[in-house]
Amino acid sequence: MNAPAARARGLIAEDEPLLAQALHAQLAQAWPELEILPHATDGYAALEELEARRPDVAFLDIRMPGLTGLEVARVVLEDWPEGTPAPLLVFVTAYDAHAVEAFELAAADYLLKPVTADRLRACVERLRGRLHAREGIDLAALAQRLSPLLAPAAAAQAPLRYLQAGTPQGVRMLRTDTLYYLRAADKYVIACGDEGEALLRTSLGALEAQLDPARFLRIHRNTIVNLDYVTQAERDARGQVRLHLRGSPETLVVSRLHQERFKAM
Numbered sequence: 169m170n171a172p173a174a175r176a177r178g179l180i181a182e183d184e185p186l187l188a189q190a191l192h193a194q195l196a197q198a199w200p201e202l203e204i205l206p207h208a209t210d211g212y213a214a215l216e217e218l219e220a221r222r223p224d225v226a227f228l229d230i231r232m233p234g235l236t237g238l239e240v241a242r243v244v245l246e247d248w249p250e251g252t253p254a255p256l257l258v259f260v261t262a263y264d265a266h267a268v269e270a271f272e273l274a275a276a277d278y279l280l281k282p283v284t285a286d287r288l289r290a291c292v293e294r295l296r297g298r299l300h301a302r303e304g305i306d307l308a309a310l311a312q313r314l315s316p317l318l319a320p321a322a323a324a325q326a327p328l329r330y331l332q333a334g335t336p337q338g339v340r341m342l343r344t345d346t347l348y349y350l351r352a353a354d355k356y357v358i359a360c361g362d363e364g365e366a367l368l369r370t371s372l373g374a375l376e377a378q379l380d381p382a383r384f385l386r387i388h389r390n391t392i393v394n395l396d397y398v399t400q401a402e403r404d405a406r407g408q409v410r411l412h413l414r415g416s417p418e419t420l421v422v423s424r425l426h427q428e429r430f431k432a433m
Contacts, residue, residue: 176299177203178225181214181240182260183232191227191260191283198285199292211235215243223255225295227279230261237261241275242389246423250407256295327380331359333366342366345383348397348416350375352390361394362415387411388423401430 178195182188188207195202205221208214211234218226218240228237235243237259248254256276260283261268268278276298277291331347333340347361350372357368357375368375376386386392393411400412401422409422409430422430 176224177205178227179205179208179217179223180227181208181232182229183209194283194285194288198288211240214240218244218255224299225258226255227258227260230259230263245425246389256298258291328378331368333359333368340366344379347394348413349394349420350392387426388421391420393420
């Protein structure tokens with residue numbers, strides 16, 4: 169259960185020091201009993217603080233170095249421990265009204281830059297009410313709302329039919345229709361398929377935007393699966409959805425963002 173409002177803790181993730189300090193000062197006035205943790209200056213630092221300190225509320229700037237506020241939210245959705253209250257997420261954005269409406273659907277609240285005192289007071293009252301009622305995030309519902317915002321842009325060209333993998337002997341050509349899945353690993357992507365594994369010197373995000381979306385689905389922030397090879401989806405003892413693949417003994421974990429896709433299997 170979340171802590172009572174009197175002992176609530178908040179995290180500000182903002183890469184502009186002056187903006188972070190200004191929001192801190194405004195929060196100190198609007199919510200004096202809120203304990204504000206040290207500011208996170210990029211998305212990775214925000215994740216570290218979220219995992220280590222477990223704040224009740226997180227104010228996430230949409231545009232940050234490393235990981236954006238939306239990407240931080242993706243990790244919260246995918247990896248937050250079951251049964252542990254997730255923080256209420258507030259997106260802080262300079263986007264236009266149409267984008268703000270979308271963000272509002274996917275968070276406890278939003279703040280439009282520059283943050284006004286009246287708007288912040290309304291946000292604080294909303295957050296206090298949810299904390300007082302012990303109303304945390306419904307991660308499954310939030311995943312469904314946030315998923316469209318995280319979807320890759322449609323490829324401008326025809327989907328890739330071949331991928332190039334570097335080898336000591338030169339370049340190895342991989343047919344995409346023979347791949348089981350792609351998984352991010354440090355600075356590389358591991359491609360696993362009929363011909364074994366290969367390392368690709370690229371990012372999973374870059375590949376996702378170039379693959380056939382009817383065939384390839386991102387099921388976790390570090391995994392894309394070829395749906396042609398999925399034979400079964402089942403829920404394990406921990407409540408995680410796992411995919412069984414034709415031709416591979418490995419099973420793949422599906423994040424909350426994408427579990428809805430496999431309910432019918």
